[in-house]
Amino acid sequence: MSDAIRFLLGDRERVLRDVPPTLTVLEYLRRHERRTGTKEGCAEGDCGACTVVLQEPDGQGGLRRRAVNSCIQFVAVLDGRQLLTVEDLKAADGTLHPVQQAIVDRHGSQCGFCTPGFVMQLYSGWLGQDYSERPEVKNWIAGNLCRCTGYGPIIDAGLAALDAERPGTAETTALAERLEALGHGEMLHLAHDGPHGRQEWFAPRSVDELAAIYLAHPDAVLVAGATDVGLWVTKQHRHLATLIDVTRIPELAALRDTGNELAIGAGVTHSAAMEALSALHPDLGKLLTRFAAVQIRNAGTVGGNIANGSPIGDLPPALIALDARLQLRKGREQREIALENFFVAYGNQDRAPGEFVESVTVPKLRPNTRFACYKLSKRFDSDISAVMAAFSVTVEAGRIASARLAFGGMAATPKRAKAAETALMGSAFGLEAFEAAAVALAEDFQPLTDMRASAQYRLLAAQNLLRRFALENAPAGRPVATRVLEIAHG
């Protein structure tokens, strides 16, 4: 076991011991290191002003990097990694990095408070060659808010810096080796006595270790990307006595394709799952880009998105429509349930104390199955759905043989529309059948009115999504270029 967090801050080695495990990376930087370039705009991962870059060895001599919101990342995330902030980008002689210079040249900074976040987000994409066209830049910085510039000049800057020379292989290899040397492969265990009592952090390295520790500490909070748990600390000021980090476990970070199914480990981030989910159906990849911005996708996990039991959740309705199953584990016991049965009621999931989600298994679509995801929200990006819908409808011998219509935002849990599904069964695939389903949908849901939408909107929009699905998938389907999942530029 290791009792210290070892990492590189820029090129300097740091060892942190006896720090509160829920100290955020942002507070560590701003208050402990007095590195104030990284800003706090919201303390909840919504604005991107605190974006920093983490690098770690990829195991093949190279580096894996990701930009994250430092405001909701706990310091343990730094263990074995390099943390880069806006102060690290200038050359030794003071020359600005090409991304920085481009923002100056294009007037991409006005008040400057969001600027370090944009710099780091663009820098991570520049380094990883993650964007080359305007729409890609726009997606890349979807999680960064700016209240002054109107964004255009920042996007211009991102494109202007594209061609600047990137670090060479030798440099990358040297850093990867240095980080390899920092790694210890052992379970990290932090303990800190604070004003509200003792806090402990465990980062087990195997599923067996995790199962044992969680069984011993069934009241512990499991932390994956901390995109939710981070807010318990920064917003709700909750005292979390024991936390177990599930992101250092190779088995949980694995994606397995069995031919007919895709098994996603509970620790797989949305970014890591994106390619495989897109291969299942392109809508799933598009849904992920709208569901959360890059920094959140880089931290948040598929397992966390399911286990936290949001009534909307975005991914759960899509996975329920795909008839996904959940693998749960407690101690040495494993069990499997249908994902739709996991969500019992608002704030209540079918998970025993000490039991955790190990993986989710998603069957692949059959050729005669039509599938689509829709996300409706007041704002296009970085917004919680008013209505989230996913439909999977199989046609056999010209008749609808099975239908799974799942919704988020329509009830206290992600839920199938059973009456609407029944209305479809045995009908020919077409507008007529889905009109009947739309009528039946009113029996399935009595949605609420809240800040995101009125009850009336939710029901009518959900019904219209059924109609749209019918039109889009009808034999002579009409082309629909909406911003439901993708924005049409211009």
Add this chain to the structure above:
Amino acid sequence: MADTATLIGRPSIGQPTRRVDGPLKVSGGARYAGEYFADDLLHGYVVSGSIAKGRILSIDTSAAMAIPGVVEVFTHENRPRTAWFDSKYQDQVAPPGSPFRPLYGDGILYSGQPIALVVAESFEAARDAAALVKATYAPEEHITDLDAVKGQSYVPPKKRSGIAPPPEPRGDAEAAFAKAPVKVHETYRVAVEHHNPMEPFATTVVRDAGGKLTIYDKTQGSQNAQAYVTGVFGLNQSDVTVVNAFVGGAFGIGLRPQHQLFLAVMAAQALERSVRVVLTRDQMFTLSYRPETIQTLSLGSAPGGKLDAIMHHAVAGTSHFEDYQEVVVNWAGLLYGCDNVKLSYELAKIDTYTPSDMRAPGATLGVFALESAMDELAYAAGVDPLQLRLTNYADFDQNEDKKFTSKALISCYEQGAERFGWSKRSAEPRSMRDGHELVGWGMATGVWEAKINKTAARASLTETGHLEVSSATSDIGTGTYTVMALTGADAFGLPIEHVTARLGDSSLPTAPVEGGSWAAASTSSAVVDACDKLKQALFKQAQSMPDSPFGNVDFDGVAFRDGRMMLAADEGSSVKLGEIVRSARQHRMEAEGSAAPDSATQKEYVSYTHSAIFVEVKVDEELGVVRVTRIVNAVAAGKILNPKAARSQILGGVVMAMGAALEEETFADHNLGRFMNHNFAEYHVPVNADVQDIDVIFVEEPDDKTSPIGAKGIGEIGIVGTTAAIANAVYHATGKRIRDLPITIDKILA
């Protein structure tokens, strides 16, 4: 692009110029109010109250005090003595009334009111302890719903300084409206909006051994904050310096001192330590906001659309302790020629904090209603919306019976329409489509006041020939640093690299708060004056130098370029500016200058910026989704000092208007008397995906009367009218007239 053009050796005003503060901002080097340190620094965390109205019965701080590291918990019970009279809390821009006094007594005036400040050695201890402060209350019945009190509206008995009340009625608007053949009579509303600058409010008070305070504050006016602190705490001006070198956006919320300034200074004085207080994003929603306003517009016209009657009535919410006022209705009597006009503006009191100026205060609301109603009139009269504006074009201001210093609005209409392709519009609503989406084209006019305010500046030249220009103005992201440096460089013919601009420090020459779009024109005019005076002093000194080439010429006979003073007629005869300074046995020579509005001009003229906005939206009406696909905003704002910064200001204003039109809305839970969506997840500011094609045009508009430098100001005009143009486009697309902003998905589908 011209943006990388070097400026060496030639005049620079009017050329696109990179920000001089850019490199610091992109590298994390620009320090904001909450980012200063001191060895003895303590951290304060504000505890916010949880009821909207009533009294605090008890407040238990014992658990908080028991947290290791906590130094003190201040409440109304143990607050140190401060000024007794509330007039001492009045700042330069305060509306009439009795300003809020933090921790003054047990009374609760609004939800989220600060009820305690926990001060600790570490931020974490302060934050953790703050959660342990427990208050009990005697709640009283509150009303936060404007609709519940709009029947008790009143004309504010005391006018807010600088805010023109509605003009006296002219003609007989009621009679003219009654017999008008074409009429529009509708009610328009805009939801409460919060400014939400990216930087949360913060103050760091650094206290030196002698008790002098250097206060790093997030404010739009260092001297306003300084006067507030000295007044409230009875301190000498010489003992208090307020610094706001970098301000992470404000949009009006930084005009008045906010409660964290009071609390940080109070704690620093009581504990004789340096103290920092930073607000959270949630707490930003306990500060001020753009007031909810209910407006009724009545327009009557002849069959062709010629206006014969305008009535505009507004009721705006304000707090119980101050009569916040802004110009909402006057625009209706200014923008179009009409002989029968009646304008009225009233307030109604609700149990919230006092509303405040937010980017283009008043105009954003009033022009939305006016320009929506004009669009409705265009349809009622069967004329093109642009033609309707031209038919009613005003050549002079009938409100004040004065001439315009300049008004190139016709050019805005013409160039904007041309660029947008307005002539290809099909008038009928729902008549344009792109695939399954409805397409709508809408337009509107924008207007905002143009003026300068009394401002002083200093110009100072060092023995090495480096120029420094300074003023106590602020740069809230608007580009004041750069425009000051440009002005100095221009005056001396120096490359901008040889000029340093200083601002954001109360010890610099007197300047007003940065707001009202007046900073660039006022400050640069003052810098021009200071540079003129410095050049004359340098000339006088140069004449006295041995073998001076300037002995036989007067001031008009010399020129300044590339760091030298030279004979205009013989550029070969020149002296380095640094040498002149050294010849006076000085390290630097300096001069102060100023700019102020010209009262003779003001008697005869009024000055405004104008704009014409053209918008295309695409609407998926089955799902209620609106996209703004194209905006052309053509602006007439006098001389454009830095086109690069000016374009950015308009872009930012336009995007903020997109937020107001489609997204931004602070919801109140009237049962609790509290704003509900106090975070960036639920209060939606526009994201980049909302922004597509925005085209900014600056039309030629020579103006020699608004300001000595010829500029009018561009910080606010971009937002005005743009909301109406979007709403008008949504109507054109869908046939649905939505008079209640923001236009959200459920309103489209309702």
